[in-house]
Amino acid sequence: MKKQLLYFVDHSFPFSSDGYAVRTHAVAQGFVKNGYRVTVINRFGRVFSVPGIDANNVEPHYRIDGVNYLFFKSPSGKPPSAKYFSEWLEGATKLVKELISTYQPGQILVASNWENAWPVKLACEDLGKPYIYEVRGFWELSRATKEPKWIESEDFKYAKTREADVANSATRVLTLNKLMQRILVERGVSSEKVQLLPNSLSTLPAIPELGKERERLATEVKARYGVTQPFVLAYIGTFNHYEGLHLIIRALKELPEDVGLLLIGGSMARGHDEKDVSDPIREELMVEAKAQGVMNRVYFTGRILPHEVSVLYSAIDVVVNTRISTPVTDIVSALKPIETAAHAVPMVLSDIGANKDINDEFTYPNPLFKQGDSHDLACKVRDVLSQIPEHRRQAKANREFVKHYRLFPTLINMLF
CATH class of the missing domain: 3.40.50.2000 (Glycogen Phosphorylase B;)
Structure with a gap:
């Protein structure tokens, strides 16, 4: 029987093709080639609220290059407020528990950001299951780049703290490079649990020779x-x-x-x-x-x-x-x-x-x-x-x- 991996991500193929989605697919393929059955689970409800995507055309399951992608309509939408997030989180945590019970994964991997990871954190803590947090960036800094004054806000500090909380609760933390590894340690994450999984490819592309x-x-x-x-x-x-x-x-x-x-x-x-x-x-x-x-x-x-x-x-x-x-x-x-x-x-x-x-x-x-x-x-x-x-x-x-x-x-x- 193949080993099972549940991979929780913010967004993915086939409805996104940015660097985040490309890395998700490449990491998933890396596990497939190591004998895992990989199921990628998009943030619950997210794709159904993205402008330009017809929710009626979203299938619950896609299989791409040996990787399974799941989309859940409920709990719905990207949380627009703290109150709504609390309601979404309750349903999301319950669904994560159900998925873990159904798939019985050998590995649970969840990618940035903390909002995507929080229901996985809560579910795994309740079930006594280990999970791995993949830090691909610091989304609070991304927002601060667009809105410089936001870095002085309480919301910025809250997001920064939550990122550290998710990382500290994980059994292992994977990140892209030594610069990010150092920042995680400076934020209080144990250096012993932070490992590098740098940007890479799933396979070496065939290229034509000059001629x-x-x-x-x-x-x-x-x-x-x-x-x-x-x-x-x-x-x-x-x-x-x-x-x-x-x-x-x-x-x-x-x-x-x-x-x-x-x-x-x-x-x-x-x-x-x-x-x-x-x-x-x-x-x-x-x-x-x-x-x-x-x-x-x-x-x-x-x-x-x-x-x-x-x-x-x-x-x-x-x-x-x-x-x-x-x-x-x-x-x-x-x-x-x-x-x-x-x-x-x-x-x-x-x-x-x-x-x-x-x-x-x-x-x-x-x-x-x-x-x-x-x-x-x-x-x-x-x-x-x-x-x-x-x-x-x-x-x-x-x-x-x-x-x-x-x-x-x-x-x-x-x-x-």
Whole structure:
């Protein structure tokens, strides 16, 4: 009989395709490849209250790549108030107990944030069951990044305390990097229980070797999006203001006319019904591109589902990560540098703390530019393009790093 894992998350495939959902699926696949039967349980009621998703089209169960995904309509909705949260929590805790009783899991894993984890904490304490808390970020800092004054509020302190409470009650805590590990310990979590499960992939993607096959794929991708320039920069991911995407457009103005920019993604993180939804950040970027006089060199793909992204790498010469410094981005690792390295594509990264942390681990560290500085970004990109054969060789070596050290099946086998 296969070992059972119950995995409680805030949101997931197939209705979300942001970094959180991608990591969930990759971790789940890592457990599957280690002989587990994995059931991912979305926050109760959440998907049914997300704008743009037709609740009538949400099935209670999906099976994707061997991973089971469950969606429960009740208890309903995202709690809008303390009173409602109390009512939601009672029903959520009861349902968690029922799921544990039904599945009899060997492992219970719950991911950020504390609101998602709290009913699991209460249920496990009542049943005397151990659980593992996966800290993927500090959501109270994410909100403070958007609302700076919130960091001084009692609600901020409350959320910070609750995060520590969930972590302290867990038998083990998994997090992304040493920076986050240190913060958890500073918040009172025992250093002995905090372990690293860094951003990784479920499998090493197959990539075409340089030559006719890669040229054919690159030609197809360029034709699909109308790219006419021989050299292609790219950003891949969700459009957020902290990603600093305007910097790429400003840098593009300083680069030769034979360089185009492919912006892959969007500010909507859902997996369905996105073509009919406006994208405010995309519109801002289009205004910026027109103002800089480079609109004829900027191409938007819209959001691409994760399994469709790999082929796009064939057309890309350099991937740029332009995250700006915020309380969150300085400490929370991005997934895309690992994915890009796995595809053996050169990168240029901003010099924020989390980027430095992963960059130092690569066999060949990638060029870093001063965060927020579009001129320095342009200089670093120009340097890479002028020595592209050497940077491709180094990128291929970094792919080997991912193969040996950043695949979830290997890491999970070591931890479990």
